[in-house]
Amino acid sequence: MASNHRALRFLTAGSVDDGKSTLIGRLLYDSQAILADQIDALERRAAGAPIDLSLLTDGLEAEREQGITIDVAFRYFATRSRKFIIADAPGHEQYTRNMVTAAAGSDAAVVLVDVTKLEWRARPVALLPQTRRHALLAQLLRVPSIVFAINKLDAVDDPGSAFAAVREALEAFAAEAGIEATAIVPVSALRGDNVTRSLDVPWYGGPSLLQVLEGLPAALERRDGLLALPVQYVARPHDGTGHASRVFWGRIAQGAVKAGDPVQVFPSNERATVVEVRRAGGTVDGSVAGESVGLVLDRQLDVSRGDWIAAPDTLRATQRFCATLAWLDNESATIGRKYLLRHGNRWVQGRIASIEHVLDIHTLVPGDAHQLATNEIGRVTIELQQPLPLQRYADNRVGGALIVVDPASHRTSGALLVEQAT
Amino acid sequence: MNARTSIEQLLPSLDQTHLDHLEEEAIFILREVAATFERPALLFSGGKDSCVVLRLAEKAFKQRNAQGHYEGKLPFPLLHVDTGHNFPEVIAFRDRRVAEMGERLVVGHLDDSIARGTVRLAHELESRNGHQTVALLEAIEEHRFDALIGGARRDEEKARAKERIFSHRDGFGQWQPKEQRPELWTLFNTRHRPGEHFRAFPISNWTELDVWLYIARENIPLPGLYYAHAREVIRRKGLLVPVTDVTPPQAGEAVETATVRFRTVGDMTCTCPVESVAANAVDVVAETLTVTVSERGATRMDDRTSDASMERRKKEGYF
Numbered sequence: 001m002a003s004n005h006r007a008l009r010f011l012t013a014g015s016v017d018d019g020k021s022t023l024i025g026r027l028l029y030d031s032q033a034i035l036a037d038q039i040d041a042l043e044r045r046a047a048g049a050p051i052d053l054s055l056l057t058d059g060l061e062a063e064r065e066q067g068i069t070i071d072v073a074f075r076y077f078a079t080r081s082r083k084f085i086i087a088d089a090p091g092h093e094q095y096t097r098n099m100v101t102a103a104a105g106s107d108a109a110v111v112l113v114d115v116t117k118l119e120w121r122a123r124p125v126a127l128l129p130q131t132r133r134h135a136l137l138a139q140l141l142r143v144p145s146i147v148f149a150i151n152k153l154d155a156v157d158d159p160g161s162a163f164a165a166v167r168e169a170l171e172a173f174a175a176e177a178g179i180e181a182t183a184i185v186p187v188s189a190l191r192g193d194n195v196t197r198s199l200d201v202p203w204y205g206g207p208s209l210l211q212v213l214e215g216l217p218a219a220l221e222r223r224d225g226l227l228a229l230p231v232q233y234v235a236r237p238h239d240g241t242g243h244a245s246r247v248f249w250g251r252i253a254q255g256a257v258k259a260g261d262p263v264q265v266f267p268s269n270e271r272a273t274v275v276e277v278r279r280a281g282g283t284v285d286g287s288v289a290g291e292s293v294g295l296v297l298d299r300q301l302d303v304s305r306g307d308w309i310a311a312p313d314t315l316r317a318t319q320r321f322c323a324t325l326a327w328l329d330n331e332s333a334t335i336g337r338k339y340l341l342r343h344g345n346r347w348v349q350g351r352i353a354s355i356e357h358v359l360d361i362h363t364l365v366p367g368d369a370h371q372l373a374t375n376e377i378g379r380v381t382i383e384l385q386q387p388l389p390l391q392r393y394a395d396n397r398v399g400g401a402l403i404v405v406d407p408a409s410h411r412t413s414g415a416l417l418v419e420q421a422t
Numbered sequence: 423m424n425a426r427t428s429i430e431q432l433l434p435s436l437d438q439t440h441l442d443h444l445e446e447e448a449i450f451i452l453r454e455v456a457a458t459f460e461r462p463a464l465l466f467s468g469g470k471d472s473c474v475v476l477r478l479a480e481k482a483f484k485q486r487n488a489q490g491h492y493e494g495k496l497p498f499p500l501l502h503v504d505t506g507h508n509f510p511e512v513i514a515f516r517d518r519r520v521a522e523m524g525e526r527l528v529v530g531h532l533d534d535s536i537a538r539g540t541v542r543l544a545h546e547l548e549s550r551n552g553h554q555t556v557a558l559l560e561a562i563e564e565h566r567f568d569a570l571i572g573g574a575r576r577d578e579e580k581a582r583a584k585e586r587i588f589s590h591r592d593g594f595g596q597w598q599p600k601e602q603r604p605e606l607w608t609l610f611n612t613r614h615r616p617g618e619h620f621r622a623f624p625i626s627n628w629t630e631l632d633v634w635l636y637i638a639r640e641n642i643p644l645p646g647l648y649y650a651h652a653r654e655v656i657r658r659k660g661l662l663v664p665v666t667d668v669t670p671p672q673a674g675e676a677v678e679t680a681t682v683r684f685r686t687v688g689d690m691t692c693t694c695p696v697e698s699v700a701a702n703a704v705d706v707v708a709e710t711l712t713v714t715v716s717e718r719g720a721t722r723m724d725d726r727t728s729d730a731s732m733e734r735r736k737k738e739g740y741f
Binding site: 281282340342343345398405410 | 439440445449454457482485577604608609626627
């Protein structure tokens with residue numbers, strides 16, 4: 001199975017009036033993903049004025065009435081070389097939780113910068129706090145590629161100088177923050193300049209936004225080396241011999257597996273050898289991270305959903321760890337309270353033992369705090385009731401991510417990115 | 423919303439490897455449902471999206487033998503809400519497929535709900551689409567289903583763009599837009615109280631084009647209505663209304679025979695075909711690449727009423 005040909009999922013970060021919805025509408029419109037009747041509806045709404053492309057992406061009634069977008073919406077479009085999924089999240093700090101949701105599982109972030117909101121002739125150019133916040137959030141959440149799109153250059157009288165000045169400010173900010181900016185592109189979402197069609201101007205000879213997106217790598221976990229497979233589903237098929245050999249299905253989190261490999265089960269620590277590797281459709285020689293497989297072992301072992309099958313002596317069980325916690329619930333996080341945590345396919349109980357710091361919502365500078373309120377992000381220590389084979393999120397997103405669920409409301413209250421096992 | 427690029431550009435060098443990934447994702451979700459719910463069911467109407475989901479379920483749970491057939495049984499039954507107004511060809515197809523596969527099919531009949539009085543029609547020929555909800559919820563309650571697998575996709579309609587892959591429904595089967603749980607990575611939160619249930623949408627990220635490419639690639643059998651055939655229709659307000667017992671011609675209307683195919687199939691009182699000569703899935707792919715009207719816009723008379731109609735129906739527990 002080809003590795004880099006799955007759809008590229010990217011999030012778009014920006015405020016309501018930065019032109020983010022227009023940019024998305026433009027991407028969809030230019031790649032001809034909008035169909036005629038939807039255009040008709042837009043024209044009727046516009047009643048003679050130019051079409052408002054941002055309306056293509058507003059969904060729920062409540063939002064339409066308020067004229068803003070809340071929640072994460074998924075849009076699809078494709079070019080000749082690639083399929084794309086846009087995770088569209090609102091930019092206001094009130095909706096940080098939506099950006100966190102959009103970022104989890106995204107391969108890239110497109111951070112929109114509205115040049116008309118900046119004093120670009122000043123030296124130095126001051127970026128808006130929200131631009132810094134979006135970029136820092138994307139970095140904190142380890143989105144693999146961060147692209148800056150400087151928008152509305154059609155509305156300034158010296159776009160070349162404006163672009164150069166803002167780009168310089170972004171580069172300085174990125175250097176200071178330790179962010180690797182994959183690209184900085186000028187666009188006019190309204191006029192369609194440099195979104196899908198290249199710009200023909202003396203002051204910019206680089207790729208269009210779409211060209212940048214087409215070239216980005218899809219995030220992949222390590223495919224070489226040591227196996228780690230979280231067991232998702234245990235099947236008991238009959239193989240015609242009268243024996244029902246169990247098959248342990250799951251998506252490989254890391255590494256590779258083939259028949260003959262020795263493995264060890266977590267948490268029982270039992271050892272066995274892989275006899276057969278199955279994929280939907282039949283037996284295969286081997287499989288790698290990102291693919292779902294069914295393993296047949298040479299021994300009858302008690303393995304359930306939530307267990308892990310891995311290379312021997314590699315998984316380390318942890319019961320206490322340090323993590324970045326993004327709080328998504330309306331009710332603040334309570335230290336010491338029992339929450340339900342999901343890691344891989346296992347649910348365990350856990351609690352927040354302490355809060356090391358909370359990031360300022362505007363600057364993302366760490367500060368002391370004794371609670372984590374909605375939309376806040378902090379560094380915490382978690383204690384688990386049972387040990388888990390955790391990894392750092394930076395090393396593996398399956399081994400390093402957890403969600404926090406409130407046992408009373410069943411709401412998804414938080415997202416944890418493991419920084420280190422203590 | 424679908425990508426529309428010309429046939430010459432796409433078909434010769436059509437790279438379908440992204441379909442492998444979509445397939446893998448769907449199979450992963452199906453196994454997740456089987457592993458985390460006690461009494462799931464797969465919504466199967468005979469429509470193309472549910473046929474795709476059914477094939478994906480076979481791949482997820484069955485073994486393929488030397489002849490290429492899938493052996494074994496699915497770990498859950500199939501469920502269909504029969505409005506009583508389905509195209510007979512589709513019902514026949516549904517029953518044939520179920521018999522061939524040897525699976526268990528549970529049918530909730532809207533006519534039973536009407537007889538019970540839980541559904542009341544304004545008049546005999548009123549569209550039954552909006553009333554499916556009640557029959558669906560009654561079937562859920564009767565069989566205590568805690569998860570329903572459906573073939574809905576996010577690109578079908580604006581109200582679905584924000585739908586989760588695992589969508590929580592409350593004790594009344596209702597979808598609360600402001601109560602939907604954030605979905606992060608594949609750490610699905612399927613915790614719920616007795617009486618609540620989930621909807622799972624394994625092909626959420628598939629577009630209409632992806633569905634047809636997959637049907638073509640896998641040779642998935644579909645009801646004949648999806649391919650070009652001759653049918654008596656009436657041209658009404660830019661749509662081709664099929665002549666059926668429940669949609670007879672009105673006074674002064676001319677009936678003509680046209681070569682058409684259905685892009686979606688649903689209640690006969692509100693589903694229209696489009697003119698087409700596409701005789702098989704590959705032809706449909708070619709036509710889809712140049713289509714200019716979205717799937718729901720062309721064919722669902724009820725969707726024309728308002729943008730927000732789907733959202734309202736979702737809130738009522740429709741899908």
